[in-house]
Amino acid sequence: MNPCYNFSDALTLLKEGYKMARHGWNAKYMYVAYQKGYPDGIAINKNTADATGLKEGTVCRFAPYLILKTADDIFMPWSPNQRDLLEEDWYMV
Numbered sequence: 001m002n003p004c005y006n007f008s009d010a011l012t013l014l015k016e017g018y019k020m021a022r023h024g025w026n027a028k029y030m031y032v033a034y035q036k037g038y039p040d041g042i043a044i045n046k047n048t049a050d051a052t053g054l055k056e057g058t059v060c061r062f063a064p065y066l067i068l069k070t071a072d073d074i075f076m077p078w079s080p081n082q083r084d085l086l087e088e089d090w091y092m093v
Helices: 007-015 046-052 082-086
Strands: 020-022 031-035 038-043 059-062 065-069 075-077 090-092
Touching (some): 007 020, 007 082
Antiparallel strands (some): 020 031, 020 090
């Protein structure tokens, strides 16, 4: 069994580039990753342009965020809930 971490330690490891998951999650193959964002900006695609009302190709800066890989292989922005924050069953994937 992998060593377990609290969320504070898991967040530090995420920022270092590790993927993290919880033993308490029911679904296998889920994990969280740290997306560094685009502090210098990136040209937005059609989906982002449609969502923001900006012109496709507009250069926008994006802040860092956490992403979740779901059990059905979908990536989505992720925010921890209270349980995720307080559990100490985080491990490196």
